[in-house]
Amino acid sequence: MSYAGGAQGISTVGPGADFRHDYEYLATYGERSDRALCRLLDFRRQHTESDRREMTAGVEDHLDTLASRLFGSPYYRRILHRRGLSPRDLVSMKDLEGFPMLDRTTLGKMWRQLPVVDEESPSYQDAVLVRSSGSTGSPIQVIRDGYDLVHMWTMVRFWAQITGVELPKSPMVVLLCDLPSGLEYQSRLPTLGDGTLVRISTRQPEPRRRLLEADVDVLFSDPAGLHWLLSEEEVPRPRLVLSSAQYLSAQMRRELEDRVRAPVINYYASSETGPIAWECLQSLGKFHVLVPDMWVESVKEELVVTRLRPSIVPLLRYRMGDGGQVAFDACRCGYRGWTIRDFDGRRMCRFLRPDGQLVDAWKLARLFKHRALDGFRLTQLREECFRLELVGSGEDGETSMGGELARLLRRLGWPDPQIELEYVDELEVRGTKPEPFRTCITSPSDVDEQT
Ligand SMILES: [Zn+2]
The missing domain is CATH 3.40.50.12780 (ANL, N-terminal domain)
Structure with a gap:
């Protein structure tokens, strides 16, 4: 087995870190x-x-x-x-x-x-x-x-x-x-x-x-x-x-x-x-x-x-x-x-599928892994309608984001998702934490799984 990247002593270093290459x-x-x-x-x-x-x-x-x-x-x-x-x-x-x-x-x-x-x-x-x-x-x-x-x-x-x-x-x-x-x-x-x-x-x-x-x-x-x-x-x-x-x-x-x-x-x-x-x-x-x-x-x-x-x-x-x-x-x-x-902390959010099932919104998180949590926000407006807000000008080659999101939503059970893509200067933060996934739909069956 071979792995790119070589040996290093620490596992949690972010990009550009000054770390040692021995352990x-x-x-x-x-x-x-x-x-x-x-x-x-x-x-x-x-x-x-x-x-x-x-x-x-x-x-x-x-x-x-x-x-x-x-x-x-x-x-x-x-x-x-x-x-x-x-x-x-x-x-x-x-x-x-x-x-x-x-x-x-x-x-x-x-x-x-x-x-x-x-x-x-x-x-x-x-x-x-x-x-x-x-x-x-x-x-x-x-x-x-x-x-x-x-x-x-x-x-x-x-x-x-x-x-x-x-x-x-x-x-x-x-x-x-x-x-x-x-x-x-x-x-x-x-x-x-x-x-x-x-x-x-x-x-x-x-x-x-x-x-x-x-x-x-x-x-x-x-x-x-x-x-x-x-x-x-x-x-x-x-x-x-x-x-x-x-x-x-x-x-x-x-x-x-x-x-x-x-x-x-x-x-x-x-x-x-x-x-x-x-x-x-x-x-x-x-x-x-x-x-x-x-x-x-x-x-x-x-x-x-x-x-x-x-x-x-x-x-x-x-x-x-x-x-x-x-x-x-x-x-x-x-x-x-x-x-x-x-x-x-890590706010729970569940999106409602047209068939009535609730889906953990964090299943979509992998699409946004290169962004900080306050760098995007996905809101479910109606069953098939989502608003995606991205911080930035849209000039960084991310125009395909809407398409990728629609593909992932289809895989997760939305037959015809509509995405409104919007670029913003910043996203207001509720309290002290970003809230990357939100929903405007209140479902009567939306009881907290953890209670
Ligand atoms: Zn205990």
């Missing part, structure tokens, strides 16, 4: 990965009783580390000093309320001043600059330290443990990607039993054959990639599937679990924060927070995240732009801790 140095983070995994698992073990106060105290034990990081960050030193605050004031979770929030625009502007400058630390020396995916707006620069680069593989071990999945000594991880760039590569995963990471693009020849031949243990993708997978006659049999970035409907999850016969972890993460929570496998729609690594508040119904796990960039009360409520929870799945409900 052996990541092996030095093996012990730290073990410790991080223990911290998450121990926290679960220690708190089998649902004692909110005791658990809060357990989380507060990790505030010290965050406070010392805040001292090391030029941005936070300045901002806190200006407000008459000291990181030492951060003693309880309640104290967070008095601390300033950070929004995405400020993070985008201040990325040079946010990191903790610690030239002696290997993790600092291994830091890289990556560009966020832009799935929640325009891409921004994000700095990740050496450990941040391997943290996702710690999470794979964590989710495997809690779902009872046994991973082989050297797992094969496939990142199934539906992006038009067609980027593919292969790399080692020194902190995951020296496993292998292969990125397979659906845009390159014979993706299905290569996916089946890869003998995948852990499959990463997003709902757009998973839609592609489910349209194939034959699917691989991974031990664990991970999905993120977009809304994963309950219907799609069921279909997927049915066909791949593996647990599906739908996790909530962002390029800026890393993984935050995962959707309960028994109570869909509830997202369990990854305490004690992450702390989530709901401020005026917006999710605000504090990263307690040490990283080069201390993130204090980072505004996610996603809606949701956070409450203490003793879930029937066994989770004790904080749970996000009424999550309103």
Whole structure:
């Protein structure tokens, strides 16, 4: 098997990133990965009783580390000093309320001043600059330290443990990607039993054959990639599937679990924060927070995240732009801790087909993968009538977009779709999040699948 792109140590780098082309140095983070995994698992073990106060105290034990990081960050030193605050004031979770929030625009502007400058630390020396995916707006620069680069593989071990999945000594991880760039590569995963990471693009020849031949243990993708997978006659049999970035409907999850016969972890993460929570496998729609690594508040119904796990960039009360409520929870799945409900991030939208069936609008997302989510909007006006708004002048060779969209809609069950294509300077955003799919049709049967 050969893959274009060559070896590289990291899997989530955006275009133009400054990354290293070797990966052996990541092996030095093996012990730290073990410790991080223990911290998450121990926290679960220690708190089998649902004692909110005791658990809060357990989380507060990790505030010290965050406070010392805040001292090391030029941005936070300045901002806190200006407000008459000291990181030492951060003693309880309640104290967070008095601390300033950070929004995405400020993070985008201040990325040079946010990191903790610690030239002696290997993790600092291994830091890289990556560009966020832009799935929640325009891409921004994000700095990740050496450990941040391997943290996702710690999470794979964590989710495997809690779902009872046994991973082989050297797992094969496939990142199934539906992006038009067609980027593919292969790399080692020194902190995951020296496993292998292969990125397979659906845009390159014979993706299905290569996916089946890869003998995948852990499959990463997003709902757009998973839609592609489910349209194939034959699917691989991974031990664990991970999905993120977009809304994963309950219907799609069921279909997927049915066909791949593996647990599906739908996790909530962002390029800026890393993984935050995962959707309960028994109570869909509830997202369990990854305490004690992450702390989530709901401020005026917006999710605000504090990263307690040490990283080069201390993130204090980072505004996610996603809606949701956070409450203490003793879930029937066994989770004790904080749970996000009424999550309103990757907005669900379903389009009504002329035959009365409802179709998950995100099935169309693959058409727009080269655009940020605030760069387009598709609205169902009437049964066969859609308005497609694209930000731009239409001079970038995208005039075929209407035709491609009509073809995809026909495949999905609209016999004669009409598309009104409109170019706009910008799209207004409702709340803080783009809303790329909308419908003007209210269907009486349109009940939320997740309730
Ligand atoms: Zn649960």
